[in-house]
Amino acid sequence: xxxxxxxxxxxxxxxxxxxxxxxxxxxxxxxxxxxxxxxxxxxxxxxxxxxxxxxxxxxxxxxxxxxxxxxxxxxxxxxxxxxxxxxxxxxxxxxxxxxxxxxxxxxxxxxxxxxxxxxxxxxxxxxxxxxxxxxxxxxxxxxxxxxxxxxxxxxxxxxxxxxxxxxxxxxxxxxxxxxxxxxxxxxxxxxxxxxxxxxxxxxxxxxxxxxxxxxxxxxxxxxxxxxxxxxxxxxxxxxxxxxxxxxxxxxxxxxxxxxxxxxxxxxxxxxxxxxxxxxxxxxxxxxxxxxxxxxxxxxxxxxxxxxxxxxxxxxxxxxxxxxxxxxxxxxxxxxxxxxxxxxx
Numbered sequence: 001x002x003x004x005x006x007x008x009x010x011x012x013x014x015x016x017x018x019x020x021x022x023x024x025x026x027x028x029x030x031x032x033x034x035x036x037x038x039x040x041x042x043x044x045x046x047x048x049x050x051x052x053x054x055x056x057x058x059x060x061x062x063x064x065x066x067x068x069x070x071x072x073x074x075x076x077x078x079x080x081x082x083x084x085x086x087x088x089x090x091x092x093x094x095x096x097x098x099x100x101x102x103x104x105x106x107x108x109x110x111x112x113x114x115x116x117x118x119x120x121x122x123x124x125x126x127x128x129x130x131x132x133x134x135x136x137x138x139x140x141x142x143x144x145x146x147x148x149x150x151x152x153x154x155x156x157x158x159x160x161x162x163x164x165x166x167x168x169x170x171x172x173x174x175x176x177x178x179x180x181x182x183x184x185x186x187x188x189x190x191x192x193x194x195x196x197x198x199x200x201x202x203x204x205x206x207x208x209x210x211x212x213x214x215x216x217x218x219x220x221x222x223x224x225x226x227x228x229x230x231x232x233x234x235x236x237x238x239x240x241x242x243x244x245x246x247x248x249x250x251x252x253x254x255x256x257x258x259x260x261x262x263x264x265x266x267x268x269x270x271x272x273x274x275x276x277x278x279x280x281x282x283x284x285x286x287x288x289x290x291x292x293x294x295x296x297x298x299x300x301x302x303x304x305x306x307x308x309x310x311x312x313x314x315x316x317x318x319x320x321x322x323x324x325x326x327x328x329x330x331x332x333x334x335x336x337x338x339x340x341x342x343x344x
Contacts, residue, residue: 010040010217010277016208020065023203025058026196027189034180034295035062036278041270042218043177044133044153046299053182055156059114066214067207068111069148075121081128084108085138103140108132111148111211115155119165126172133175150214177267179299224273226284229329233286234268236325236332237293239341241301247341249324255307255317260300267296286327294318
């Protein structure tokens with residue numbers, strides 16, 4: 001497939017999905033854009049926002065625009081691993097009279113899984129979900145069961161109610177491509193929400209993409225070329241977050257307890273490829289990497305106590321990194337500090 005055809009196909013898919021979602025969701029363009037980038041990059045997505053911002057509705061509506069199986073799991077403190085993975089049952093064969101074991105699939109055996117309030121379930125259940133996200137399989141007993149392909153976990157969490165919650169471990173957060181902040185709507189958007197939701201209104205969502213089409217578009221994203229300079233730029237951003245490494249800025253040493261790993265670089269580049277195609281380009285630029293730096297890095301940086309006590313967030317650190325990292329190739333490669341990073 002040539003470059004123009006790839007751009008056209010992904011652009012058409014984006015427009016059709018947005019057209020269907022606009023029947024239900026008002027505003028939140030940047031959130032939906034990041035969901036689509038995650039979708040076409042074969043990544044999982046974590047949405048964080050206060051109650052009532054339509055996080056769950058947004059994910060379920062996106063699932064309805066795809067001709068895929070969909071499961072919603074409401075995570076609660078008493079949820080057990082078998083409740084999401086499935087379990088083996090013993091049933092009698094009516095023909096022979098013999099008793100046989102049969103695996104009954106859980107809700108994870110769907111193409112799109114909505115993990116609602118994921119931080120409300122205990123670590124044991126989180127670990128079962130972690131295997132599904134990373135290996136795209138679940139293990140019950142000694143038997144491994146492959147999951148559907150494509151497979152997406154779209155999770156939500158509430159940032160303000162911490163009592164009775166189990167914060168996601170860093171290893172699990174790292175499996176999410178993006179952590180997306182869902183913010184309050186502006187006045188006009190909230191006006192439209194109030195108008196729609198207090199009147200009789202029926203939506204007519206039609207699926208626009210099949211599983212095979214999504215898999216093909218995901219392969220198309222990976223075929224997008226990326227220059228060495230863009231890869232070097234993405235690496236520069238990520239490697240500057242690692243405390244104690246050569247060339248790390250002083251403010252990172254002062255604010256960060258733990259930095260991002262190689263998976264952050266992979267997601268920056270993959271996300272940049274998907275974003276470029278969605279915006280009608282067949283090449284990745286440093287602008288794409290900059291635009292995705294916060295959703296990719298914010299959940300991979302551990303801000304230390306001193307910075308946290310001053311109200312400094314991971315987004316603030318990423319913003320500073322973007323300011324001190326040159327985007328032009330000659331400036332980046334000639335900078336003495338970055339030469340130290342490249343040589344390490």
